[in-house]
Amino acid sequence: METINSKKSSHNHEHDHDHHEGHSHSHDHGNSAVILFFVGLAAFLAAFFLQEGSFLQNSLFVGAMLLSGYHIIIEGIGDTFKESKRQRKFVPNVHILMTLAALGATFIGNYEEGALLILIFAAAHFLEEYAEGRSKREITNLLKMNPTEARLIQADGSVKTVDVSVLKIGDKLQVLNGDQIATDGVILSGVTSIDESSINGESIPREKTVGDEVFGSTINGNGTFTMEVTKDSSDTLFAKILQLVNQSQSNLSKTATRIQKLEPYYVTAVLIIVPIFILMGPSVFQWSWDESIYRGMVFLISASPCALAASAVPATLSGISNLAKRGVLFKGGSFLANLAGIKAVAFDKTGTLTTGKPSVTDYYFEKEKGASEQEWIDIVVAMEKTANHPLANAILTKFTAEKTIAIDVENKIGHGLTAEYEGQVYQIGKPEIFKAVDSEIQVLNLRYSKEGKTVIYFAKNNQVIGLIAMMDVPNTNSKEVINYLKSQNVHTTMITGDSEITGQAVGNLIGIDEVIGNVLPENKAAIVQSLQEKYGTVAMLGDGVNDAPALVTADIGVAMGDGTDIAIDVADAVLMQNDLTKFSYAYKVSKRLDRVVWQNIIFSMMIVVLLVILNILGKMDITIGVIAHEGSTILVILNGLRLLIPTK
Known part of the structure; x- marks a missing residue:
């Protein structure tokens, strides 16, 4: 078990490392930032009722810019300073670009445009946070679906229902027929049969009596028994799913991380090009210095990669939220994004493809x-x-x-x-x-x-x-899911500890491509490796301790929600209701996510190129630049939020 955990620890660390190399702009600003944003918006709207160009009107525009965008300005300056200090080189972000653009617009007397730029950028920022918060809420709501209680026998013999997390070694528990066993222990009295397929992969329930060991997450049959807790139960399913919430927010897709890695280089390039562009204005384009500075500010706004920065993260979080609502938990966006690229899927037989x-x-x-x-x-x-x-x-x-x-x-x-x-x-x-x-x-x-x-x-x-x-x-959905994967040219393999004959019988019923029988638990990971060598990216679906090494080895490990805690712990995604159609649905969402992200990237870069060209040709002013640029950012985010809508 230590080997499994240590392997997964390094597995997760790699993804965390990827994330921290790129800078994330998804921050929770709380209610104060939202209130200040609306105060700033009110000041911006009030300014239009005042005399144009008056000191009071300009003051309101500046106030609107500072109030609605104070968190943008703080993040722009603060995060740039922190990241530059940490990496010992200049690492600017898109926020500082927006701050400089707004200040530049104000500097040349375009107070209204500077305020408008910050207002729209802040609104897009809050919209991005909405997608993140929505994802967290959907995942947290799923906690209600999991048993977290145990029947604790008190000193006076009475039984009290308690939270699993409070159980201690030596506690006595009552287990009624059909109960999910709360934690590992030993039977003190009673006789029963227990479905241990999630632990050992065997489909036949095991008879248990006094002195026999029982395992957490297994399902009691028709008997009733009392047991003594032999292991600490602080590491419950409840705690593991709470970890999922945090992991799914921090582990971005590879596309998102790649965009974030490129962002400081892009911003640095824009900050270098803008002064060169301004200096070239009078000599190359025959502009006056005033027009050249003005065009420089428009260039600064046009070239800012706001839409590009928002291309992947809201879409990925919306995809995670969509799946969470339907009982599929992904520990990170990278796993969801990578699912679209799988070439083969390995399935454990018992409890995964079968009932x-x-x-x-x-x-x-x-x-x-x-x-x-x-x-x-x-x-x-x-x-x-x-x-x-x-x-x-x-x-x-x-x-x-x-x-x-x-x-x-x-x-x-x-x-x-x-x-x-x-x-x-x-x-x-x-x-x-x-x-x-x-x-x-x-x-x-x-x-x-x-x-x-x-x-x-x-x-x-x-x-x-x-x-x-x-x-x-086979469970009712196995054949449908296998047929769908085959239609997508994804190779399907069933791995089972049962005999080749038993495995082949199930395989024939569901139409799976390949059956590998008589497999010892320690050999499952080796089979996944051989599939990776032959086909490329491989997903593995399983539910037991014996599946854990294979789930770690696979590019995407998917645990069945009725499985063991260790399988759920090491997996990259969890199907909460043991419903295989949820896996094919996740695959469809992943394919859709891939399309949406590329749509956003291409659209955002086309807008930047178009605005820069129009600016050079003198066909655009700051107001149009602000609206077109920040409007494209909002469109990109809204396109990403389409992934909240159920996939057909």
Whole structure:
């Protein structure tokens, strides 16, 4: 487990490092900045009712600029100073460019344009923060979907429901049927069967009794038991998902990070070009010094990369928010952005492609003189109802008794279930314990076994008269998702610890490209590596501890939300409801995000080029430049916010 955590630690560190190299402008300014913005906006609007060019009107414009944009000015100067000091070189940002442009416009007497520039830029900034806040809210709302409580047994024997985070080693817990086990521990009293597919990948529930170990996040069956906590539960699912909120905001997409890395170089270039442009005005373009300074200010505004800086981040955060609302949590924008480029997907079988629980697929009962198939079913149901057999739920789900039979059942280890009814002895158990078997039943057993199914026999007086075949069947969405991925030319592989026969049986049902069976947990990561070498970018979907190394190795690890804490901890994304269609939906959102980001980049750069050319030709003034430039920034952000709308 230490190896897994240490690997993931470095994995996450790399992404964090990428982020911090670029400078992020997404800051939470709080209510004071919003209030000052609207005060500044009010001052700006009030100025229009005063005499044009008067001292009071110009003062209101300057006041509007300082009030609505004080956080822009502070970030422009403050962040440039901090980053320059940290990196020991001049590292300006787009905020200082906007500050200089507004001050320059004011310096040449265009007070209204300077205020307008800051107002629109600040509005775009708040719009970007709205996208970020929306994403945080959607992710935080999903916390309600996860169990975070345990039934703590008090010193006086009473039971109190408490938060999982308060549990301590040595605490006694009551676990009722169907409960999700809160943390790791040992059974003190009671007998039950527990679905441990999220831990060991096995689809058949395990019988547990006094002294047996139980694991957090596994699902209790029909029994009730008490347990003692053996591990600290501070590292709960609740805490892990809170970490997701922070990670998803800090880990930007590669495109966003690349843009942010280029930003200081771009801004530095503009700051160098503007004075050269002003100095060249009189000699090259035959402008007066006043016009040259004016055109320099327009150039400064036109060349500012506001729209470019906003091309990726709001779109990425909107995509994360869209998915969070639908039960898909991404730990960072880079994972969502990269999902569009996957060439292969590896799936764990149990609990990912399959339901994780056995279901009756086939059955056969011999017909005796005077006895119908339903009579045998009535006896089977009566026997299974009183048993604590791990396959009982599958049988009881499939069969319905017409006649209620009172029957005493004995569960003998190695002999299955035995019962006596109307002078006859009936038995349910594995094929190996029976000797008197008709050829027809033997043939069926062989056929079902080759199909990867678990077979049990039903006997009367030691003569087998029926059989029931069970299998962990594919979940309802597996085939649809596999078909969609294949239509996108994405190779699909199923990795399972089950036999090749069992794996192939499931693979044939859902149409998967490749099945790899008999895989030990430690070999799953190696298979993912081989897929990476063969196909390129690979995603891995799994839900158990045995999937954790493979989830780390994959370019994008996706954990099923009903899986173990460790799988969710090391994964890059989580499907909260174990719904595979959420994965194909995430892939569609990722493809859409890629298109939107490139639309924004191309559009924003075209606007910059157009404004610069029009400025050189003398076809544009500061007001048009401000509106066109900052308007394009708002359009880019609004285009990104389209990703909040559900993807078809």
